[in-house]
Amino acid sequence: MRITSPHAHGPMSTPRVMLNVLLATVPGIVVMTHFFGFGTLVNILWGGLVAVACEALALKLRGRPLGFYLKDYSALVTATLLCIALPPYSPWWLIAVGIASAILLAKHLYGGLGYNPFNPAMAGYVILLISFPVQMTAWAPPRGVGELPGLLEALQACFTPAAFDGVTMATPLDVMKQNNSLLVKDLWQQNPQFGRWAGVGWEWANLAFLAGGAWLLYKRIFTWHAPVAMLAALTLMAALFNDGGSSASGGSPLFHLLSGATMFGAFFIVTDPVTSAVSVRGRLVYGAMIGALVYIIRVRGNYPDAVAFAVLIMNFAAPFIDYYTQPRTYGHQRSGGGE
Amino acid sequence: MLADYSILLISAILVNNFVLVQFLGLCPFMGVSNKLETAMGMSMATTFVLTLASACSNLTYHLLLQPLGLEYLKTISFILVIAVVVQFTEMVVRKSSPLLYQVLGVYLPLITTNCAVLGVALLNINKDHNFLQSLFYGFGAAVGFSLVLVLFAAMRERLAVADVPTPFKGAAIGMVTAGLMSLAFMGFAGLV
Numbered sequence: 001m002r003i004t005s006p007h008a009h010g011p012m013s014t015p016r017v018m019l020n021v022l023l024a025t026v027p028g029i030v031v032m033t034h035f036f037g038f039g040t041l042v043n044i045l046w047g048g049l050v051a052v053a054c055e056a057l058a059l060k061l062r063g064r065p066l067g068f069y070l071k072d073y074s075a076l077v078t079a080t081l082l083c084i085a086l087p088p089y090s091p092w093w094l095i096a097v098g099i100a101s102a103i104l105l106a107k108h109l110y111g112g113l114g115y116n117p118f119n120p121a122m123a124g125y126v127i128l129l130i131s132f133p134v135q136m137t138a139w140a141p142p143r144g145v146g147e148l149p150g151l152l153e154a155l156q157a158c159f160t161p162a163a164f165d166g167v168t169m170a171t172p173l174d175v176m177k178q179n180n181s182l183l184v185k186d187l188w189q190q191n192p193q194f195g196r197w198a199g200v201g202w203e204w205a206n207l208a209f210l211a212g213g214a215w216l217l218y219k220r221i222f223t224w225h226a227p228v229a230m231l232a233a234l235t236l237m238a239a240l241f242n243d244g245g246s247s248a249s250g251g252s253p254l255f256h257l258l259s260g261a262t263m264f265g266a267f268f269i270v271t272d273p274v275t276s277a278v279s280v281r282g283r284l285v286y287g288a289m290i291g292a293l294v295y296i297i298r299v300r301g302n303y304p305d306a307v308a309f310a311v312l313i314m315n316f317a318a319p320f321i322d323y324y325t326q327p328r329t330y331g332h333q334r335s336g337g338g339e
Numbered sequence: 340m341l342a343d344y345s346i347l348l349i350s351a352i353l354v355n356n357f358v359l360v361q362f363l364g365l366c367p368f369m370g371v372s373n374k375l376e377t378a379m380g381m382s383m384a385t386t387f388v389l390t391l392a393s394a395c396s397n398l399t400y401h402l403l404l405q406p407l408g409l410e411y412l413k414t415i416s417f418i419l420v421i422a423v424v425v426q427f428t429e430m431v432v433r434k435s436s437p438l439l440y441q442v443l444g445v446y447l448p449l450i451t452t453n454c455a456v457l458g459v460a461l462l463n464i465n466k467d468h469n470f471l472q473s474l475f476y477g478f479g480a481a482v483g484f485s486l487v488l489v490l491f492a493a494m495r496e497r498l499a500v501a502d503v504p505t506p507f508k509g510a511a512i513g514m515v516t517a518g519l520m521s522l523a524f525m526g527f528a529g530l531v
Contacts, residue, residue, distance in 0.1 A: 109503070310526070
């Protein structure tokens with residue numbers, strides 16, 4: 001196409017954006033594979049297959065051109081994000097149910113890419129977490145704390161789960177939540193899964209996702225507002241209720257920043273352009289509310305991590321936030337919102 | 340004391356949200372959520388009526404039914420109390436603020452049939468709430484109802500322009516959305 005001067009041409013098409021996001025998850029996946037074994041990789045391979053099959057089925061049912069939509073990689077991104085969030089060594093049916101709910105229910109029922117009000121990966125995750133809480137909270141111990149299964153065992157865990165005898169261990173977030181008698185200092189000494197700043201493995205996985213996110217930010221795939229607002233709100237909440245590391249502490253800010261799905265959520269989930277608020281002020285509010293909710297549900301709620309719940313709740317609120325944070329149209333007075 | 344009441348409020352607004360967790364008041368939730376403005380009007384009217392009806396039915400139960408030994412009449416008398424409160428609200432609003440009356444319009448009488456209102460009144464008795472607790476519980480229930488109704492209305496305005504497959508257009512996709520929302524609200528479990 002020839003484009004002459006006053007027309008700017010966006011170099012980023014949907015497939016390019018999606019490919020960049022996929023690339024940016026690589027450091028995180030490598031670190032998770034190093035610390036938790038091949039489980040995550042097997043999850044992603046199997047999940048990706050199911051996702052492409054579901055996407056093709058939905059496109060066929062709706063009479064859309066298969067090639068065009070499959071080549072935008074959005075199904076693969078959803079599958080990768082969901083499979084990173086799932087515990088390694090998950091059985092095949094768990095992954096299949098999650099991916100099918102994400103792609104069919106949360107995405108194509110609403111009209112496909114660009115129309116889904118909820119982040120498909122997080123919707124799939126929450127559906128699984130509520131339906132299969134036992135499988136969804138079974139995290140393997142990290143390298144250095146427990147034995148890591150090999151590649152063959154990882155495949156076995158996925159496809160013949162009955163024959164796989166996996167070891168699971170409470171995650172550091174879990175231990176911190178359950179604790180109400182020990183000082184944080186003693187908790188660190190008595191539980192081998194705590195590392196330098198947060199959990200063994202978790203801290204490096206979070207840093208790797210932070211690196212991937214920083215690269216996406218540099219490539220201008222998204223703006224800084226929502227992730228920074230989320231991390232800032234989480235830090236603030238953790239600092240407010242740290243309580244000097246006593247037994248009532250919810251954990252230090254650094255612990256929360258490098259635990260669970262914090263960085264993964266901040267840079268790969270909260271930044272979803274479809275399901276987040278659109279305006280700049282809206283994104284700040286959206287991100288900050290997610291950060292606050294993550295802390296509240298992590299520390300006070302029943303579930304071990306809270307990123308998926310917080311994101312889903314704020315997805316629900318995003319259209320409302322947009323309604324009240326619409327920027328003023330140039331040359332018009334500010335109105336009450338909406339008009 | 341203060342902590343007790345804030346827990347009661349948080350419980351009614353988020354953890355045991357009347358619409359998304361206890362599945363009460365679904366008819367106005369689905370029926371009046373097509374436009375944000377009407378949803379706002381409905382929220383305001385419901386908040387007023389629910390708080391007042393919750394307190395009034397509590398008084399009715401403790402001052403009238405219990406002394407007379409007529410506890411088994413509570414459901415039918417609460418329906419009456421709610422109808423009276425709604426009628427009273429309508430009259431007061433019409434005389435004192437014709438503008439608000441126009442905004443609320445048909446939604447005021449509709450609240451009589453909102454099962455969340457009767458639900459709160461009966462739950463107050465089941466949970467042995469005193470007068471002040473009933474007032475707070477009713478208010479919390481109303482705020483929770485308003486919150487999800489308004490958020491849902493804003494979302495449905497967006498869904499109306501989405502490319503939803505024909506069999507799922509309208510109420511069907513609304514139900515799916517409400518279901519996903521209900522899942523998300525389960526994250527609040529254990530908060531209080």
